[in-house]
Amino acid sequence: MNIQMDPMAETEAAPLLKEIFNRDRLRHFAVETTAIHPGFGGERFLALASNDLDDLSIMQRLRQIALAYHEVLPGGFATNLEILRELAPRINHGFASMVLPEYVALYGQDHFDLSMDALAYFTRFGSSEFAVRHFLLKDLSRTLAVMERWSKDENEHVRRLASEGCRPRLPWSFQLRELIADPSPAAAILENLKSDPSLYVRKSVANHLNDITKDHPAWVFDRIAHWDPNDPRTAWIMKQALRTLIKKGDTRALHLFGAGHKAEVKVDAFTVTPSSLKLGGAVKIGMGLTSTAAEPQKLVIDYAVHYVKKAGGTSKKVFKWKELTLAPGAACALSISRAIRDFTTRIHYPGRHVVELVVNGEVLATEAFELSGG
DSSP states (O other): OOSOOOTTSOOTTGGGGGGGGOHHHHHHHHHHHHHHOTTOOHHHHHHHHTTTGGGOOHHHHHHHHHHHHHHHSOSOHHHHHHHHHHHGGGOSOTTGGGHHHHHHHHHOTTOHHHHHHHHHHHTTTSOOTTTHHHHHHHOHHHHHHHHHHHTTOSSHHHHHHHHHTTOTTOTTSOOOHHHHHOOGGGHHHHHHTTTOSOHHHHHHHHHHHHHHHTTOHHHHHHHHTTSOTTSHHHHHHHHHHTHHHHHTTOHHHHHHTTOOSOOOEEEEEEEEEOSEEETTOEEEEEEEEEEOOSSOEEEEEEEEEEEEOTTSOEEEEEEEEEEEEEOTTOEEEEEEEEEOOOBTTBOOOSEEEEEEEEETTEEEEEEEEEEEOO
C-alpha cells in the first residue's frame, strides 16, 4: 500500500490509525463521489458510513464504508465500478483508497475478470492486497494465474500485489490455508520477482518467503539455492527472507551469509543498565568483544529479551543489532537503548527480564533487569 505502515511496529501512533477513516474523510468521500455522480446520496452515505464509527476498528470502518457505497450507489456492480474507478485518483489518502478494492471483494465475486482488472487498477492508489485474498479463497488456481501475469506488469504496485496478495500469513488478513500447507502454487510469482528493480516489490517478496519459513524452511532453502547471490537485489531478498531463521540461530541460514561458524571471540563486557526500572523507562545494553580467531570472521550480533508474560512465564524476542567482519585480534563495542513502555503490540509485566548476547546464533552472555510498575 502507498502508506508505509507496519502493523507489528512498536509505535504509539498505532491506536490512531483508525482515524484514517474519520468523519472528515467520510465527508471527503461524499463530496468527491457527488462531483463524479451528482445523483449520489451523500447524506445517506454519511449516515451509513459513520454509524457507531467511534466503536469500530480501522478494518471494520473500511468494511462499513464499502457497504455504505453499495447501499447508495445507483446501479449494479459494473455500473458502480465505473464510478469508483473515477473516484480512485481523487481520494486523498493511500490507505483510505482501499475502500474501493474492498467493494470489489464484497460484490465482485461473480464478475471475476472485471474484478481482477479493477483490483489491478485500484492497487496503484493504495493496495488491493486484502481484497484479492477473497478471490484466492474462492478459486486459488484461477486467481494465481492472473497474479502471475501481474508479476510481470510494468507497474511496481501491480507487481507488488502479485506477491503481497498471496502471502500465506499476511498481517491484518485471514491466512491462506492452502498456501500454508503447500506454497508451491505461488512459486512462479516469486521467481518472476526475485530480482525486481523496485525495493517496494522486493520487500514484499522477502516478507512472503519469510512467511513460508515459519512452516516450510526447507522449501525456501531449496528455492533460493538456485538464485544468484551475486545479484544485489536477489541477495537482499534472500537475506530478508531468512531473517526469522537467522534470529533463531538457524545454522543453514547463517551459513548462507558466512556466519554459520561458531564465533571465536572473547566477551570483554556485557551490561544492562539500570538493573531495575519502572515501566516507561529505558535500558541501555552494551557489549564488547575481541576476536580470538586466526582469520577474519563474519559475525551476526543480536540481543534477545525474555519478556515476562501476564501468567508469569517469559517470551523470547530476538532483536537485530549488528553484522560485521572482525579481523584477528580486533575488538568491537556496541551499545543500544531500548524503551520499556507499553505498545499496541506488547504489554509489559513486572518481573525479572533476562537479556542475552547472541553471536552467530549462540548465547555468549546473559544479564537481566527488574521491571516494576509505572
